[in-house]
Amino acid sequence: MITASVMPAVRSAAHKAKKLLLDVASSLLEISADDLLIRRGRIRSRDNAIDQPVTEITKRLAQSVLEATGSRGLNADDVKIQTFGCQVAQVAVDPAVGEVVVEHVWGVHDVGRIINPLGASGQIEGGILQGVGYALTEEFVVDPGTGIPVSATFDTYKVPTIADSPKMTIDFIDLPDTNVPNIGAKGLAEPPIVPTAAAIANAFAHATGRRAASLPLTRATVIETLR
Amino acid sequence: MSAYARPASLDEALELLATPGAAAMAGGTDLAGQIDSGNAAPELLVDLQSAGLGGIASDGDGVTIGATATLAEVAESPLLAPYPVLQTAAGGAASPLLRNTGTVGGNLLQHTRCWYYRGIEWQCWLGGGDTCYAQQGDHRKHNLEPGDCISAHPSDLAPALAALGATVTVQRSTGGHTLDVLELYRRPTPDKRSLHTLEAGSLVTKVHLPAPPDGSVYLRAGERQAFSFPLVAVAAVRRGADVRLVAAGVANIPRLLDPADPLAGLPGHPQTGWKRDLLAELVRRALAAVA
Numbered sequence: 001m002i003t004a005s006v007m008p009a010v011r012s013a014a015h016k017a018k019k020l021l022l023d024v025a026s027s028l029l030e031i032s033a034d035d036l037l038i039r040r041g042r043i044r045s046r047d048n049a050i051d052q053p054v055t056e057i058t059k060r061l062a063q064s065v066l067e068a069t070g071s072r073g074l075n076a077d078d079v080k081i082q083t084f085g086c087q088v089a090q091v092a093v094d095p096a097v098g099e100v101v102v103e104h105v106w107g108v109h110d111v112g113r114i115i116n117p118l119g120a121s122g123q124i125e126g127g128i129l130q131g132v133g134y135a136l137t138e139e140f141v142v143d144p145g146t147g148i149p150v151s152a153t154f155d156t157y158k159v160p161t162i163a164d165s166p167k168m169t170i171d172f173i174d175l176p177d178t179n180v181p182n183i184g185a186k187g188l189a190e191p192p193i194v195p196t197a198a199a200i201a202n203a204f205a206h207a208t209g210r211r212a213a214s215l216p217l218t219r220a221t222v223i224e225t226l227r
Numbered sequence: 228m229s230a231y232a233r234p235a236s237l238d239e240a241l242e243l244l245a246t247p248g249a250a251a252m253a254g255g256t257d258l259a260g261q262i263d264s265g266n267a268a269p270e271l272l273v274d275l276q277s278a279g280l281g282g283i284a285s286d287g288d289g290v291t292i293g294a295t296a297t298l299a300e301v302a303e304s305p306l307l308a309p310y311p312v313l314q315t316a317a318g319g320a321a322s323p324l325l326r327n328t329g330t331v332g333g334n335l336l337q338h339t340r341c342w343y344y345r346g347i348e349w350q351c352w353l354g355g356g357d358t359c360y361a362q363q364g365d366h367r368k369h370n371l372e373p374g375d376c377i378s379a380h381p382s383d384l385a386p387a388l389a390a391l392g393a394t395v396t397v398q399r400s401t402g403g404h405t406l407d408v409l410e411l412y413r414r415p416t417p418d419k420r421s422l423h424t425l426e427a428g429s430l431v432t433k434v435h436l437p438a439p440p441d442g443s444v445y446l447r448a449g450e451r452q453a454f455s456f457p458l459v460a461v462a463a464v465r466r467g468a469d470v471r472l473v474a475a476g477v478a479n480i481p482r483l484l485d486p487a488d489p490l491a492g493l494p495g496h497p498q499t500g501w502k503r504d505l506l507a508e509l510v511r512r513a514l515a516a517v518a
Contacts, residue, residue, distance in 0.1 A: 097448050098504075137450055141367075143343075143364045143365060146348075150364070153345075155345070158450050160451060161322075161452065162453075163452035163453035218450065219448060224501050
């Protein structure tokens with residue numbers, strides 16, 4: 001959600017800052033701002049007579065700072081912004097010892113425009129691994145007599161390790177959602193967590209013919225479910 | 228606040244350990260947790276890392292392992308390659324960081340992971356209180372044996388060494404003796420809530436392995452693919468037609484099993500019946516692997 005909520009404001013502020021920079025360049029270079037372009041760190045006139053690094057301008061600003069602010073507009077009243085995604089899990093079950101191994105998870109998500117592909121894939125990877133923990137190992141256990149949590153440390157509350165991480169295949173639709181102000185990007189961090197555990201539990205049912213009534217699929221749960 | 232000493236010899240270590248309130252510290256990976264949870268409050272920490280108790284060496288037909296040899300050293304030593312049961316057990320314990328720190332002696336003498344025993348809110352029977360909270364509470368990961376305490380023993384090395392018929396040398400300032408690995412353990416009793424037979428001031432100094440077996444295997448079932456104590460583990464060692472089976476996670480202490488009836492004396496508790504199924508299957512696989 002950070003990208004979806006903050007990036008439109010950043011983009012708007014950056015746009016204004018660029019305009020300020022062009023105005024400064026216009027007076028220093030004695031050329032109309034409309035005839036100047038900024039591309040890949042260089043400032044250039046439309047007729048190419050001027051072509052120099054932006055830093056040639058900014059170093060003449062000395063201690064002055066170009067300041068601009070931006071904000072994100074409201075979502076349209078009559079539209080609800082939704083993300084969409086699909087995940088598939090492949091598991092291997094060793095029934096006699098109650099072991100479930102998640103071998104491969106595929107995740108394809110429509111979260112609008114992808115701004116940073118590596119960062120976006122990382123969000124999906126992290127979400128899938130959180131889902132693997134939800135499905136296989138993470139369990140908040142409370143003493144039934146007192147209500148005191150007994151799984152209160154990382155010794156007893158088991159999050160997945162890298163050894164538990166499945167192979168992941170990740171892709172995005174990468175179409176800007178025109179209902180989202182300014183950049184067309186939607187929230188991403190949580191959507192990949194949501195379907196992972198369900199996909200793993202469904203794969204477990206497909207593999208064994210039995211459906212577990214609760215998560216996580218610990219050895220105890222698996223052995224009792226398959227008994 | 229504890230005082231700290233780093234003796235430079237075994238004799239010096241034994242002299243320091245004879246002080247009341249002294250505790251031996253090797254890697255410290257279990258002791259630190261025990262201090263954090265209030266189960267231990269040593270007045271003097273006797274750090275053994277300079278006491279000359281490390282190393283792995285051939286010894287006649289067998290191998291001698293120093294008590295402060297690390298789990299990583301045991302897992303990787305070429306001298307121990309003829310003992311797959313031990314190298315698998317050492318290499319599967321904990322995580323690489325802990326295996327580089329944790330020692331053979333410390334692994335054998337570690338305390339249970341019972342979440343009531345370890346939890347700071349509870350003063351359980353094993354910790355000197357009146358109640359085994361696990362029996363009336365959540366004991367899904369506990370043992371299979373009836374008793375005042377139903378905690379499970381977590382050591383990976385103990386079953387492997389016990390199945391191999393290893394012996395342990397114990398020293399104190401007044402002398403030393405050698406015992407079988409399983410003789411290092413006892414079930415806790417109302418008058419002595421301890422899982423081992425060591426007297427105060429005693430130290431495990433080394434472990435001796437007899438000649439390599441004809442076949443051996445260590446099978447463990449953890450809570451995830453790495454960095455988990457075993458829920459149940461089985462060590463099987465075959466010499467000729469004789470198979471010795473020892474399990475972790477099913478009793479207060481490492482448990483010798485009868486290959487013909489491995490579940491004997493292990494009826495389980497209301498929430499641990501699944502461990503019987505798991506134990507039976509691991510025994511089946513272990514016996515097949517060493518046959």
